Structure formats: structure tokens, C-alpha cells
Amino acid sequence: xxxxxxxxxxxxxxxxxxxxxxxxxxxxxxxxxxxxxxxxxxxxxxxxxxxxxxxxxxxxxxxxxxxxxxxxxxxxxxxxxxxxxxxxxxxxxxxxxxxxxxxxxxxxxxxxxxxxxxxxxxxxxxxxxxxxxxxxxxxxxxxxxxxxxxxxxxxxxxxxxxxxxxxxxxxxxxxxxxxxxxxxxxxxxxxxxxxxxxxxxxxxxxxxxxxxxxxxxxxxxxxxxxxxxxxxxxxxxxxxxxxxxxxxxxxxxxxxxxxxxxxxxxxxxxxxxxxxx
Amino acid sequence: xxxxxxxxxxxxxxxxxxxxxxxxxxxxxxxxxxxxxxxxxxxxxxxxxxxxxxxxxxxxxxxxxxxxxxxxxxxxxxxxxxxxxxxxxxxxxxxxxxxxxxxxxxxxxxxxxxxxxxxxxxxxxxxxxxxxxxxxxxxxxxxxxxxxxxxxxxxxxxxxxxxxxxxxxxxxxxxxxxxxxxxxxxxxxxxxxxxxxxxxxxxxxxxxxxxxxxxxxxxxxxxxxxxxxxxxxxxxxxxxxxxxxxxxxxxxxxxxxxx
Numbered sequence: 001x002x003x004x005x006x007x008x009x010x011x012x013x014x015x016x017x018x019x020x021x022x023x024x025x026x027x028x029x030x031x032x033x034x035x036x037x038x039x040x041x042x043x044x045x046x047x048x049x050x051x052x053x054x055x056x057x058x059x060x061x062x063x064x065x066x067x068x069x070x071x072x073x074x075x076x077x078x079x080x081x082x083x084x085x086x087x088x089x090x091x092x093x094x095x096x097x098x099x100x101x102x103x104x105x106x107x108x109x110x111x112x113x114x115x116x117x118x119x120x121x122x123x124x125x126x127x128x129x130x131x132x133x134x135x136x137x138x139x140x141x142x143x144x145x146x147x148x149x150x151x152x153x154x155x156x157x158x159x160x161x162x163x164x165x166x167x168x169x170x171x172x173x174x175x176x177x178x179x180x181x182x183x184x185x186x187x188x189x190x191x192x193x194x195x196x197x198x199x200x201x202x203x204x205x206x207x208x209x210x211x212x213x214x215x216x217x218x219x220x221x222x223x224x225x226x227x228x229x230x231x232x233x234x235x236x237x238x239x240x241x242x243x244x245x246x247x248x249x250x251x252x253x254x255x256x257x258x259x260x261x262x263x264x265x266x267x268x269x270x271x272x273x274x275x276x277x
Numbered sequence: 278x279x280x281x282x283x284x285x286x287x288x289x290x291x292x293x294x295x296x297x298x299x300x301x302x303x304x305x306x307x308x309x310x311x312x313x314x315x316x317x318x319x320x321x322x323x324x325x326x327x328x329x330x331x332x333x334x335x336x337x338x339x340x341x342x343x344x345x346x347x348x349x350x351x352x353x354x355x356x357x358x359x360x361x362x363x364x365x366x367x368x369x370x371x372x373x374x375x376x377x378x379x380x381x382x383x384x385x386x387x388x389x390x391x392x393x394x395x396x397x398x399x400x401x402x403x404x405x406x407x408x409x410x411x412x413x414x415x416x417x418x419x420x421x422x423x424x425x426x427x428x429x430x431x432x433x434x435x436x437x438x439x440x441x442x443x444x445x446x447x448x449x450x451x452x453x454x455x456x457x458x459x460x461x462x463x464x465x466x467x468x469x470x471x472x473x474x475x476x477x478x479x480x481x482x483x484x485x486x487x488x489x490x491x492x493x494x495x496x497x498x499x500x501x502x503x504x505x506x507x508x509x510x511x512x513x514x515x516x517x518x519x520x521x522x523x524x525x526x527x528x529x530x531x532x533x534x535x536x
Contacts, residue, residue, distance in 0.1 A: 057434060059430055059433060059434065076436075077433055077434045077435075077436055079436075082434060082435075083434045085427055085430070085431060087427050090425050090427040090428065091427050091428070091431045093428065093446070093449075094526055094527070094530040095449045095450075095452075095526045095527070104435065105434075105435040108432075108435045108436055108437050108441070108445075109435055109436055137526055137529060137530070139529060139530045139533040139534075140529065140533070157435070
């Protein structure tokens with residue numbers, strides 16, 4: 001065991017105040033992420049999981065606590081990590097072609113020659129299988145293709161960490177499966193560390209090496225569950241394994257209780273939880 | 278027939294009809310023909326002053342003043358609009374003064390401009406620039422305010438900020454608004470150019486029209502006005518062509534958003 005984890009989130013708190021009222025979104029989140037792991041964060045809606053990811057990405061300051069990547073405190077977008085936005089249609093530059101969009105991060109983060117940029121851009125466009133669409137504009141592409149452009153743009157900077165905020169939430173089911181497979185493949189091939197925020201429990205278990213469940217706000221880590229399912233994973237058989245279903249049972253049970261939903265064996269504990277609250 | 282009625286030829290046909298009415302009204306004396314020459318005579322006069330070179334001798338100085346003033350006004354309008362949109366302090370500092378100055382009709386400060394800059398090109402260029410400035414300023418400012426924050430945050434994840442952010446993201450994002458302002462300003466520039474030349478000048482198309490009227494050269498006077506119509510129309514077409522080229526992405530983008 002190494003003494004310092006690759007990425008550490010230490011007692012991160014976030015409070016918003018508006019109109020003289022203070023709302024605590026994150027009530028002290030602790031999390032260590034090992035290099036090369038795939039960590040998904042799930043939690044009841046409005047628990048602040050996106051906020052947590054934005055703090056890790058250096059896009060938003062924490063009210064308390066700190067985030068470190070390789071022992072360096074995150075205060076601004078760190079060079080090691082790239083954040084992929086949920087609203088990919090709004091995150092791609094509509095006046096730039098696919099090629100220029102993918103090159104954009106690269107041009108601003110690295111001192112490459114024009115040829116270097118071109119080569120890297122094509123490499124990553126190929127990696128997300130968008131060859132032939134270089135000259136298209138993002139708005140000429142389908143939702144799934146647009147999200148692939150956003151992923152290629154992020155990966156072209158060769159980050160160690162990919163931070164993804166509900167990246168598959170606004171595409172249809174089949175496109176979603178395709179994107180999940182793409183991200184899994186890229187994670188394995190490129191040796192990335194991925195932190196994914198999602199509201200989809202099954203997606204989280206299927207993709208991850210670890211699933212973290214946050215409680216309702218003020219959010220803290222309520223379950224930290226290592227996912228011991230073999231790789232490579234398969235959309236059909238992996239989801240049929242008893243262990244997969246066991247994970248699903250535990251995570252959903254926790255979430256439903258937190259949301260105050262009564263289902264199955266969680267029903268018995270739900271009124272008690274409400275009484276306590 | 279139905280296709281013809283819906284096409285632009287209907288509008289063109291209407292213009293031709295109006296010109297024929299003009300011709301007839303003058304030929305049959307429906308309007309005092311002394312100050313209402315036949316349109317055919319106006320076009321003949323236009324042809325004569327064109328081939329003699331007189332028209333272009335007046336038109337070039339006008340166009341030069343107009344474009345000099347227009348581009349100065351646009352440059353300042355974009356620059357200050359971007360700054361007002363990006364920095365709250367600059368907005369708070371400049372917004373009240375623009376709101377006070379903007380409603381003053383441009384011709385009202387021609388006399389002041391003459392006092393300080395004389396009656397030569399400097400005064401006219403200043404007037405045109407000043408009047409062209411405001412529409413571009415207001416639209417640039419609105420353009421900056423309407424930039425999607427996700428685009429700015431995306432740039433932030435790539436470490437882009439400051440002037441690079443302004444140049445790479447804010448300016449292109451705001452460009453559809455800026456073009457709207459520039460199109461309004463182009464019409465304003467033409468108006469102020471003519472006014473400033475009518476007030477004080479020894480050449481230019483505005484001067485030419487006024488001088489023709491005073492010298493009872495009524496056909497030439499109308500020829501000057503027709504010239505302005507042609508110039509205004511041409512400028513607008515050229516502007517639209519440039520806008521369609523530069524903002525081709527925006528038209529595709531908005532069309533996609535509507536579907």
C-alpha cells in the first residue's frame with residue numbers, strides 16, 4: 001500500500017448561500033482514487049455529485065477540504081485531468097469543425113507544431129471512429145457522435161484522468177451502450193483513470209472497478225463498493241452474473257432508502273428512515 | 278402563375294410599375310413637371326454624369342469618408358462592447374454615459390463637430406464613426422452576455438482564459454450579434470455621410486444633390502438620389518454576402534436547433 005493515493009479528496013465541503021440562506025451540498029466527502037481505476041459516483045438526485053466532480057476538475061472552489069492529484073492541490077483545472085461536460089451539444093464550438101474542435105484543447109495546452117497537432121487530432125478522431133467526419137460541424141452530427149467528439153477532444157490532450165459528468169444521459173439506449181463500450185475500451189487501452197458521475201446504477205456497476213454511493217445532501221460517502229467483475233466486460237453476460245445482481249441490489253437498496261422510495265425488502269426500513277429524518 | 282406571384286419577380290414588377298407611373302405622371306403633367314422630370318430623363322442624366330466622370334468624382338470621396346468612419350466606429354464598438362460584456366466594472370462605468378449619448382440624433386452634433394474639426398474630412402469621418410459606433414457597441418455587448426457559459430467553462434478546462442478566451446471563444450460566439458450591429462451601422466453610416474456632406478462640403482454625393490437642387494438642375498438632383506439608392510442596395514447585398522460566408526456555421530447551427 002502506498003502512503004499517498006494518486007488522487008485524494010479530503011473532507012471536501014461545499015456550501016451555497018443565496019438570499020441569506022446557506023445550503024450545504026457536500027458535507028465532507030473523503031475519497032481516494034487509485035491510478036488506473038474506474039470509479040463511478042452515484043447518489044440521489046441533487047446530492048451534489050456533479051458539484052463534487054467540478055471541484056475535482058478545478059472548475060469550482062470547495063468551501064472546505066481539498067483535492068490533490070499526485071500530491072498537488074487542485075486550485076484550477078489541473079493539467080493531469082480533463083472534464084467532459086454533460087451538455088455536449090453546448091460544449092462543442094459550433095463555429096469549429098470536428099477537426100478544429102478536437103484540436104482545440106491540444107493547441108492550448110501543449111506546444112506542438114502544426115503537423116503535431118494534425119497528427120494527434122487524426123489519431124484521436126480515429127480512436128473514437130469518426131474518420132471521414134473531420135470537416136463536418138458538430139451540429140451536423142447525431143448526439144452520440146457529438147459526445148464522441150467531446151471525448152476525443154478531451155483525450156487528445158492525453159490526460160491521466162478523465163472526469164465525466166453524466167456523459168451518456170441524453171442519448172438513446174443503443175447509442176448509450178456504444179458509448180459505454182467506447183469509454184471502457186479507451187480506459188483499458190490508454191490506461192486512464194476515470195471518475196464518472198451518473199444517475200444510472202447499472203451503468204456504474206457495469207463500467208467500474210469501484211462504485212461510490214453518496215448520501216442525500218449534505219452528501220457524504222455512504223457506500224464505497226469495489227466491483228469485482230471480470231474484464232473484459234460484456235453488455236449481456238456481465239449483467240447476468242449473480243455478483244452483478246448482488247451489487248445492484250445493494251446500491252439500489254441504499255439509493256431507494258435515501259430517496260424515501262419503498263420497494264421490496266427496503267420497504268420495511270423506509271418508514272423508520274423517514275421517522276428518523 | 279402561382280409560382281410567379283410568390284417569387285421575387287412580383288416585387289420587381291411592382292418597382293417597374295411605379296417607374297412607369299412616374300414616367301406617365303410627368304409626361305401627362307399630373308405633377309408639376311418643372312420639379313418632377315420624367316424618370317427616363319433622370320436615367321439619361323445619370324448616364325451623362327456617369328460617362329463624363331462627374332458622378333464618380335463625387336462618389337469616391339463620399340465612399341472613402343463613409344468607410345473610414347464606418348470601420349473606425351465598428352472597431353471601437355466591438356472593442357468596447359467586448360470589454361463592457363466581459364467586465365462588470367467597465368459596464369458600470371460606461372453604461373450610463375452611452376445611454377445619455379446614444380439617443381442624441383447624429384445631425385444635432387454636426388455643428389459641434391464643425392467647431393472642433395472644421396468642415397473637412399476629419400469632421401465627416403468623426404460624425405460617421407460616432408454614429409456607427411453605438412449599434413455595434415450595443416450588439417457586441419449583448420453578444421458577449423449571451424455566450425453560453427458551458428462554452429466558457431469548456432475553455433477553462435483547457436486552461437484558456439484572459440485575452441485568449443476573449444479572442445478564441447467570446448468573439449466568435451458573439452459574432453452573429455456583432456454582424457447585426459454592423460448591418461444597422463452600415464445604413465446609419467450612409468445616412469450620416471449624406472447629411473454631413475449636405476451641411477458642409479465642397480464635394481461628395483450629398484453635396485452634389487444639394488448643389489443640383491440649388492442650381493435648378495432637377496434631373497441631376499434626382500440622378501444623385503437614384504445613385505444613393507443603388508449604392509445603398511449594393512452595399513447591403515455585399516454585406517449580406519460577407520455575412521453569409523463568415524456566419525455560414527451560424528445559419529446551419531440555428532436551423533439544426535429549430536429541428
